[in-house]
Amino acid sequence: MKKKAFIEKTANIILLICAVVAIFAVCAITLYMFIKGTPALKEVGVSDLLFGTIWKPTASNPSFGIGYIILTSIVGTGAAILIGVPIGLLTAVFLSEMAGKRLGTVVGSAVELLAAIPSVIYGLIGMMVLNPIMFKIERMLFAEKSAHQYTGGANMLSAIIVLAIMILPTVISVSTSSLKAVSDNLRAASLALGATNEQTIFWTVIPAAKSGILTGVVLGIGRALGEAMAINMVAGGAVNIPLPFNSVRTLTTQIVSEMGYASGTHRQVLFTVGLVLYVFIMIVNCVLLKTRKRGFEHGD
Amino acid sequence: MAINTRKIKDFSIRMLIYICAAFSVFLVIGIIIYVLTNGLSAVNWSFLTSVTSVLKGTVGIAGNIVNTILIIFISMVIATPIGVGSAIYLNEYAKPGKVVTLIEYATETLSGIPSIIFGLFGMMFFGEKLGLGYSLLTGSLTLIIMVLPLITRNTQEALKSVPNTYRNGAIGLGSGKWHMIRTILIPSAMPGIITGAILAIGRIVGESAALLFTAGSAKLLPKGIDGLFDKPFQSGGTLTIQMYLSATSEGDFETAFGIAVVLLIIVLGINLTTKALTKHFDVTRKE
Numbered sequence: 001m002k003k004k005a006f007i008e009k010t011a012n013i014i015l016l017i018c019a020v021v022a023i024f025a026v027c028a029i030t031l032y033m034f035i036k037g038t039p040a041l042k043e044v045g046v047s048d049l050l051f052g053t054i055w056k057p058t059a060s061n062p063s064f065g066i067g068y069i070i071l072t073s074i075v076g077t078g079a080a081i082l083i084g085v086p087i088g089l090l091t092a093v094f095l096s097e098m099a100g101k102r103l104g105t106v107v108g109s110a111v112e113l114l115a116a117i118p119s120v121i122y123g124l125i126g127m128m129v130l131n132p133i134m135f136k137i138e139r140m141l142f143a144e145k146s147a148h149q150y151t152g153g154a155n156m157l158s159a160i161i162v163l164a165i166m167i168l169p170t171v172i173s174v175s176t177s178s179l180k181a182v183s184d185n186l187r188a189a190s191l192a193l194g195a196t197n198e199q200t201i202f203w204t205v206i207p208a209a210k211s212g213i214l215t216g217v218v219l220g221i222g223r224a225l226g227e228a229m230a231i232n233m234v235a236g237g238a239v240n241i242p243l244p245f246n247s248v249r250t251l252t253t254q255i256v257s258e259m260g261y262a263s264g265t266h267r268q269v270l271f272t273v274g275l276v277l278y279v280f281i282m283i284v285n286c287v288l289l290k291t292r293k294r295g296f297e298h299g300d
Numbered sequence: 301m302a303i304n305t306r307k308i309k310d311f312s313i314r315m316l317i318y319i320c321a322a323f324s325v326f327l328v329i330g331i332i333i334y335v336l337t338n339g340l341s342a343v344n345w346s347f348l349t350s351v352t353s354v355l356k357g358t359v360g361i362a363g364n365i366v367n368t369i370l371i372i373f374i375s376m377v378i379a380t381p382i383g384v385g386s387a388i389y390l391n392e393y394a395k396p397g398k399v400v401t402l403i404e405y406a407t408e409t410l411s412g413i414p415s416i417i418f419g420l421f422g423m424m425f426f427g428e429k430l431g432l433g434y435s436l437l438t439g440s441l442t443l444i445i446m447v448l449p450l451i452t453r454n455t456q457e458a459l460k461s462v463p464n465t466y467r468n469g470a471i472g473l474g475s476g477k478w479h480m481i482r483t484i485l486i487p488s489a490m491p492g493i494i495t496g497a498i499l500a501i502g503r504i505v506g507e508s509a510a511l512l513f514t515a516g517s518a519k520l521l522p523k524g525i526d527g528l529f530d531k532p533f534q535s536g537g538t539l540t541i542q543m544y545l546s547a548t549s550e551g552d553f554e555t556a557f558g559i560a561v562v563l564l565i566i567v568l569g570i571n572l573t574t575k576a577l578t579k580h581f582d583v584t585r586k587e
C-alpha cells in the first residue's frame with residue numbers, strides 16, 4: 001500500500017515538472033532576449049539605434065540605425081495582411097458557407113498543404129518565379145530613371161507577396177472554424193427576412209464571427225512578423241526605405257543574414273534587433289489573449 | 301431595377317469568393333508541379349546516398365538526411381514525454397486555478413514565438429552558455445522547446461475526448477490514479493499523441509531559421525558507429541539548411557530543387573499520414 005502511495009506521489013511530481021517546462025522556457029527566453037538585447041541600447045543610444053536610418057556596422061565610423069529595418073517589418077506585415085486577409089476570409093466563407101463536401105475537402109486539403117510547405121521552399125520559388133517577374137516590371141518602370149538602383153527583382157514587393165501567401169493558411173483555418181461556429185438560427189432568420197445568401201454572409205454571419213476572424217488576423221500578423229528564411233531569399237539584402245521596388249531588410253532577415261559573421265557591438269545590435277522583434281511578438285500575443293477572451297464572452 | 305443590381309452584385313461577390321478559393325488550390329498544385337519539374341531530374345540514388353564532394357565529383361545529400369533524422373530522433377525522444385506529461389498534468393491532475401492558467405498562457409506564448417527567436421535563444425543559451433557550440437544537440441534542444449506546445453495541445457485534445465466513464469470505471473475498480481492513466485488513458489489517447497508527434501516531426505523537417513545558428517551546416521556523413529554517437533556534439537545541417545545554402549550562397553539551384561523535391565515528398569507523406577490517422581481514430585464518426 002505504501003508503495004502505491006509513493007508511485008502516485010512520484011507520478012504527480014514528475015508530471016508537474018513536465019508541465020512547468022513551458023513556463024520555464026518562456027521565462028528563460030524572455031530573460032535572455034532582454035539581457036542580451038539591452039547592452040547595445042546603452043552603448044549606441046536608444047534613439048540613435050531605434051530611429052537611426054543609417055546602417056553601416058562595419059565602417060570605420062560605424063552607424064547602427066535600425067529605423068528602416070523596423071519600418072520595413074511593420075510596413076511589410078501590414079501590406080501582407082491587407083492582401084492576405086481578404087483572400088483568406090473569402091476562402092473561409094467558401095469553405096464554411098458554399099462548398100459542398102467534395103469541393104470543401106479539395107480546398108481544405110490544399111490550405112493544409114500550404115501550411116505544411118517549408119518556408120525555404122516558398123523562398124526558393126519566390127527567387128525563381130517572382131523575382132524575375134519583378135525584375136521585368138522594374139526595368140519597365142525605371143527605364144528612364146538613372147538614379148534607381150536595380151535589385152534584380154529581389155525587393156519589398158516580392159517579400160509582401162510571399163508573406164501574404166504564407167499567412168493565408170492561418171487566416172483561412174481560424175476564420176473557417178469561427179464562421180462554422182455561427183448558429184444556423186442566425187442564417188435562417190436573415191434568409192427569412194428576405195436577405196439573399198450573399199447578404200446573409202456579409203451582414204449576418206461575418207459580423208457574428210468577428211472575434212474569431214480577428215484572432216486569425218492577429219495570428220497572421222505574428223506569423224508575418226516572424227517569418228525569416230523565405231523573406232531573406234526574396235527581399236534582397238540592403239537596408240532601405242520600404243518602397244515597393246527597393247531591396248530591403250526586415251527584423252528577421254537582418255538577424256539571419258548578419259548573425260553568422262557579426263562581432264562586438266555589431267553582434268550586440270543584432271541581439272537588440274531580436275529584442276525588438278520579441279517585444280512586437282509579445283504585443284501580438286497579448287492582443288491575441290484579449291481577442292480570444294472576448295470571443296468567449298460573446299459565446300462563440 | 302433594384303433587384304437586377306442586387307443580382308449582379310451577388311453574382312460578382314460569389315465569383316470573387318470562388319476565385320479566392322481556387323487561388324489556394326492552384327497555388328498548391330502550381331508549387332508542387334514547379335518543384336517536381338525542376339527538381340525531379342536531380343533526384344536519383346546517388347543524390348540520396350552520397351555526400352557532395354569536389355574530389356569525388358559527387359553531388360548528394362546523404363549527410364543532410366542523416367543529420368535531419370538524428371535531429372528528429374533526439375528532439376522527439378525528449379519532447380514527446382515532456383509534452384505528453386504536461387498535457388496529462390493539465391488535464392488530469394491540476395485543479396483549475398492560477399498554476400493551470402499560467403502553464404496554458406506559457407504554452408500559448410511559446411507557440412506564438414517565431415522560430416528565429418528560438419534560434420537566437422538556442423544559440424545564446426545552449427550553444428554559448430552551456431558550451432554546446434554549433435551542434436546537432438544544440439539544434440535539438442532548441443527544437444524541443446519549439447515543438448512542445450504542439451505535442452501538449454494535441455495530447456490534451458485527445459485526453460479531453462476520452463469519456464469520463466473510463467476514468468470512473470478504473471478508479472471504481474480500485475486502480476490508483478497513475479495506474480489508471482498508464483493503462484487506460486494513455487492507450488485511449490494514443491492516436492492523438494501520435495498525431496501530435498507526427499505534426500511535430502513535420503515542423504522539425506521544415507524548420508530552418510531555428511537551426512541556422514544552432515545546428516550549423518556541416519554535411520559530412522558520420523564515420524562508422526562511433527561517429528554516429530559523436531555526431532550529436534558536432535555541427536550538422538539539415539535538409540532545409542542545405543537547401544537554403546544551395547539556393548543562396550552556393551548558387552547550386554539543381555541541388556536546391558532536388559532537396560525541395562525530397563522535402564515536399566516528406567511533407568506530403570506526413571500530411572496524408574496524419575489525415576488517415578485522424579480519420580481512422582475519429583470516435584465521433586464511428587458512432
